[in-house]
Amino acid sequence: MKYAYTIIYVENVAETIEFYKKAFGFEQKFVTPENDYGELISGETTIAFASIELGNSNFKQGFEKIDISKKPFGVEIAFTTENIELDFKKAIDAGAKEFEPLIKKPWGQKVGYVLDNNGFLIEICTPIKS
Numbered sequence: 001m002k003y004a005y006t007i008i009y010v011e012n013v014a015e016t017i018e019f020y021k022k023a024f025g026f027e028q029k030f031v032t033p034e035n036d037y038g039e040l041i042s043g044e045t046t047i048a049f050a051s052i053e054l055g056n057s058n059f060k061q062g063f064e065k066i067d068i069s070k071k072p073f074g075v076e077i078a079f080t081t082e083n084i085e086l087d088f089k090k091a092i093d094a095g096a097k098e099f100e101p102l103i104k105k106p107w108g109q110k111v112g113y114v115l116d117n118n119g120f121l122i123e124i125c126t127p128i129k130s
Helices: 013-024 052-058 084-093
Strands: 005-010 027-031 037-041 046-051 076-080 097-104 110-115 121-125
Touching: 005 013, 005 052, 013 027, 013 037, 013 046, 013 084, 046 052, 084 097, 084 110, 084 121
Parallel strands: 005 046, 076 121
Antiparallel strands: 027 037, 037 046, 097 110, 110 121
């Protein structure tokens, strides 16, 4: 088995793809003609976005939609960078909201947290050095 996708259900797939391109520098891989599903070129594991409507059609029992006015879900996606100060600022300048400022962890890693344009939690961090 191989971890292949993280799919985030959002109100507007096209807007979310554009946000991730501006905030984090990813490129668009694929978007359906209906704009209800899209993927980014993000390395070995694909980050994808699907519309709330598509989610509702997939999950007959429903699912909890993120509410940007509430605390984020207890799940995050994390992006590593060697230029953390620059990339953290770039994300905020592109519309991400700072959730926790950059700090240095006892093991030497720098981390900071932002919320994306939908309210999902993103960690921006330096790689952990072994």
